[in-house]
Amino acid sequence: xxxxxxLELRGIDKSxxxxxxxxxxxxxxxxxxxxxxxxxxxxxxxxxxxxxxxxHPTDAGEFLFNGEPVHIGSPRDAATLGIEVVYQDLAxxxxxxxxxxxxxxxxxxxGIVLDEPTMEQLAAETLAGLSIRTVTSLRQHVSSLSGGQRxxxxxxxxxxxxxxxxxxxxxxxxxxxxQTAQVLELVRRLADNGLAVVLISHNMNDVFAVSDxxxxxxxxxxxxxxxxxxxxxxxxxxxxxxxxxxGLGLATDPGSNGDGPQPxxxxxxxxx
Amino acid sequence: MTTTAVRKDGPAAVTPTPTVGGHFxxxxxxxxxxxxxxxxxxxxxxxxxxxxxxxxxxxxLSAGNFANLFTQGAAVTLIAMGLVFVLLLGEIDLSAGFxxxxxxxxxxxxxxxxxxxxxxxxxxxxxxxVVIGTTLGMLVAKIGIPSFVVTLAGFLAxxxxxxxxxxxxxxxxxxxxxxxxxxxxxxxxxxxxxxxxLAVVGYAAVxxxxxxxxxxxxxxxDPLAVVALRxxxxxxxxxxxxYVLNLERSRNVLIVSLKGVPIVVPIIAVLLxxxxxxxxxxxxxxxxxxxxxxxxxARRAGIGVDRIRxxxxxxxxxxxxxxxxxxxxxANSVDPNTGGSNVLLYAVGAAVxxxxxxxxxxxxxxxxxxxxxxxAVIENGMGLMGYTxxxxxxxxxxxxxxAASVDALSRRRAAATGTR
Numbered sequence: 001x002x003x004x005x006x007l008e009l010r011g012i013d014k015s016x017x018x019x020x021x022x023x024x025x026x027x028x029x030x031x032x033x034x035x036x037x038x039x040x041x042x043x044x045x046x047x048x049x050x051x052x053x054x055x056h057p058t059d060a061g062e063f064l065f066n067g068e069p070v071h072i073g074s075p076r077d078a079a080t081l082g083i084e085v086v087y088q089d090l091a092x093x094x095x096x097x098x099x100x101x102x103x104x105x106x107x108x109x110x111g112i113v114l115d116e117p118t119m120e121q122l123a124a125e126t127l128a129g130l131s132i133r134t135v136t137s138l139r140q141h142v143s144s145l146s147g148g149q150r151x152x153x154x155x156x157x158x159x160x161x162x163x164x165x166x167x168x169x170x171x172x173x174x175x176x177x178x179q180t181a182q183v184l185e186l187v188r189r190l191a192d193n194g195l196a197v198v199l200i201s202h203n204m205n206d207v208f209a210v211s212d213x214x215x216x217x218x219x220x221x222x223x224x225x226x227x228x229x230x231x232x233x234x235x236x237x238x239x240x241x242x243x244x245x246x247g248l249g250l251a252t253d254p255g256s257n258g259d260g261p262q263p264x265x266x267x268x269x270x271x272x
Numbered sequence: 273m274t275t276t277a278v279r280k281d282g283p284a285a286v287t288p289t290p291t292v293g294g295h296f297x298x299x300x301x302x303x304x305x306x307x308x309x310x311x312x313x314x315x316x317x318x319x320x321x322x323x324x325x326x327x328x329x330x331x332x333l334s335a336g337n338f339a340n341l342f343t344q345g346a347a348v349t350l351i352a353m354g355l356v357f358v359l360l361l362g363e364i365d366l367s368a369g370f371x372x373x374x375x376x377x378x379x380x381x382x383x384x385x386x387x388x389x390x391x392x393x394x395x396x397x398x399x400x401x402v403v404i405g406t407t408l409g410m411l412v413a414k415i416g417i418p419s420f421v422v423t424l425a426g427f428l429a430x431x432x433x434x435x436x437x438x439x440x441x442x443x444x445x446x447x448x449x450x451x452x453x454x455x456x457x458x459x460x461x462x463x464x465x466x467x468x469x470l471a472v473v474g475y476a477a478v479x480x481x482x483x484x485x486x487x488x489x490x491x492x493x494d495p496l497a498v499v500a501l502r503x504x505x506x507x508x509x510x511x512x513x514x515y516v517l518n519l520e521r522s523r524n525v526l527i528v529s530l531k532g533v534p535i536v537v538p539i540i541a542v543l544l545x546x547x548x549x550x551x552x553x554x555x556x557x558x559x560x561x562x563x564x565x566x567x568x569x570a571r572r573a574g575i576g577v578d579r580i581r582x583x584x585x586x587x588x589x590x591x592x593x594x595x596x597x598x599x600x601x602x603a604n605s606v607d608p609n610t611g612g613s614n615v616l617l618y619a620v621g622a623a624v625x626x627x628x629x630x631x632x633x634x635x636x637x638x639x640x641x642x643x644x645x646x647x648a649v650i651e652n653g654m655g656l657m658g659y660t661x662x663x664x665x666x667x668x669x670x671x672x673x674x675a676a677s678v679d680a681l682s683r684r685r686a687a688a689t690g691t692r
Binding site: 075076087089091092093094095096100104105106107109112113114117120121124137139143 | 485486489491492553554555558559561562564565566568569570572573574575633634686
């Protein structure tokens with residue numbers, strides 16, 4: 001789609017003590033696209049996201065943001081670059097209203113007084129920009145919202161900060177059918193508005209419904225990153241569970257780790 | 273009082289152009305949904321006053337007794353105002369009562385024993401409160417001891433500190449004119465009216481500016497009639513109170529004239545406005561609510577959770593110091609029981625009766641004032657009816673239990689209906 005990827009990771013290694021969780025991981029994320037990050041439990045999805053968002057330092061590897069090498073040492077660095085993460089457990093305060101939650105920790109002020117009208121206006125514009133019409137009042141307490149509406153608020157909160165990359169950790173895991181559809185529609189709209197979106201999901205239907213690319217992690221290695229249109233449901237499941245599927249994924253001899261990353265590199269190259 | 277409850281939650285937009293009727297329907301539906309706010313305290317106050325007025329019409333309804341209510345309830349109300357901050361985080365400060373005793377003892381020692389001027393003594397007392405609060409807060413936030421245990425230890429230790437400071441059971445008298453005036457003298461009638469006018473005009477200006485500002489930006493506003501009603505309501509309540517307080521209440525005018533607003537009233541009013549501003553209009557206050565509502569979400573939003581937790585204990589102990597100063601002023605002395613016996617329990621009761629949740633995240637400084645009024649009315653009215661201390665304690669306990677049940681039930685209802 002676009003020539004330079006927004007975020008490019010090369011050769012990321014990460015160990016917790018003796019356990020190597022990420023092994024020479026490469027990932028490219030393009031603006032205007034939804035990149036689905038899939039993998040079984042323990043494959044390293046969450047660790048990779050925490051590395052990108054600055055919560056965990058990496059042991060080795062390069063980060064390129066807009067083609068420029070960057071160093072992400074803390075969540076603040078990530079936020080400065082425009083990387084926002086929407087966590088699975090949402091991180092909203094039930095006793096505050098929607099506007100208060102969206103600006104939590106980054107309130108607009110004039111002098112020492114909170115600038116409520118400006119915050120309410122900006123929140124309304126952000127929600128309108130995402131065509132969110134499910135909330136009736138911005139001054140509603142978050143506790144009165146449904147699961148889908150809460151997810152919507154959490155995503156809108158991430159978008160509010162001129163973010164360029166939004167990472168969503170299992171946004172539909174706890175939702176019903178209709179609410180899942182709503183949230184997926186919103187995820188698609190984020191990408192259509194020009195943001196880069198990384199969607200972590202276990203649900204293959206969701207992945208195929210919204211993603212442009214699929215990146216599969218298997219035991220800490222990026223085994224494939226392909227266009228969603230070039231792969232089938234069954235192949236993704238094979239990549240997740242066995243690390244390879246036909247010509248994709250790890251080399252036929254899974255013992256030789258050195259060959260592992262190569263297919264990933266070649267596929268991402270072939271996609272361009 | 274219902275008007276302030278509406279103001280806090282702002283416009284709940286069901287229709288883009290809210291009408292007066294719609295506004296009240298909204299409020300009623302929120303109350304039914306479990307968001308009762310200060311309603312129980314206000315209703316309780318009305319019921320209690322009606323009962324006492326019928327049972328003891330001559331003594332309870334006299335202007336002198338009305339003025340007494342303020343000076344009787346002042347110390348507990350001030351301590352309760354500080355406790356609201358701690359309760360907002362879902363913590364508790366059991367040491368606030370004796371912390372006020374320690375601060376009062378420091379005040380008495382500095383002004384009477386050491387002979388410094390009154391303002392040095394007041395500063396020393398408040399500084400003592402700050403030190404106590406910082407210590408408690410550090411133990412809770414940095415070391416991670418539950419606040420119940422830390423402040424229970426404080427409760428025991430400060431009781432001992434008061435005893436040590438007043439030299440084992442004697443008492444220290446406070447004779448400084450300014451300090452004695454705080455709880456025993458009144459403002460002149462003219463000054464009382466001037467301050468009332470200032471308060472009403474100030475409130476009206478804030479409300480109208482806010483309304484115009486929001487309307488200019490095309491945001492949903494409360495109907496102008498509701499805004500006017502609030503301003504009018506405040507003017508009527510304050511006006512009536514000041515009128516009654518300005519009546520002559522001396523038994524023999526030839527010996528001494530006794531009229532005007534007690535000096536503690538403007539002190540409480542100013543602190544109420546200041547702390548309400550801090551909680552509702554600054555990001556620090558917003559962060560207190562956030563930490564009380566969901567500590568982990570607050571941490572991820574970049575809020576310094578430890579800093580907030582320490583600071584509320586500092587505010588609580590400092591307000592306890594001010595409560596202690598008022599108590600010392602009222603008694604003209606400090607003894608080992610200052611801030612002891614039921615002071616702390618009344619203060620916690622006042623905050624909870626007013627509508628502050630023990631579960632954290634919900635409450636206002638105004639709650640402490642309303643709850644403090646309920647506690648003072650029970651104490652005062654039952655005293656006039658000749659009941660013994662035993663009966664008073666039992667009744668206060670029952671009222672506190674009622675308030676806590678309302679809190680718990682309204683939470684359950686809010687969880688069930690999803691409106692809060």
